[in-house]
Amino acid sequence: MLDWKKKIQDMNFRLKELSTRTPDTLKGAALLAGAGAKTGHLDAKIRELIALAVAITTRCDGCIAVHSAEAVKLGATDGEIAEALGVAVNLNAGAALVYSTHVLDAVDRLRQA
Template identity: 80%
Template sequence: MLDWKETIQSTTIRLKELSTRTPDTLRGAALLGGAGAKTNHLGAKTRELIALAVAVTTRCDGCIAFHAAEAVKLGVSNEEMAEALGVAINLNAGAALVYSTHVLDAMETLKQA
């Protein structure tokens, strides 16, 4: 398993370095990250649960580290987290299932060629 605190620290250092090279990119990413908080239709906990589920589906360890830390600060329960991860698991399985139809299509098309 990863050292999640170290992941946060090392990623933060590298992001600061990146921000000196392309500051508008980091400002844009920060603007996107804060957009939901301005409308607050879902609430911070829900946004973090979505972020964790998406982090799992995109396999982003840095995202997991930062959003897990924020979820802990917000008091996300183990049960809430587990339900969000269940959605991520379902989406990954569902995507594999749906994309399997592409294989069927490709095989059928290539056999006809």
């Protein structure tokens, strides 16, 4: 298993390096990261639970590390995290079902061609 604290440290070190090479890219990413918080519609913990669900669907270890740490800091319970992850698992399965219909359509159309 990964050392998640080290993952965050290593990632931050490299991102600092990247920011010296392309500062506007990091500024843009930071602007996006903070944009949702400004609306006030969702609290920080809910945003982190959503971020964790998205992180597993995009398979981003860096996102998992950062948003897990933030969710823990904000007091997310094991049950809340599990429920958020369950929603992501369900949507991945649902997306696979929907895209299965695309395969059936493609096969039918290619057979007709």
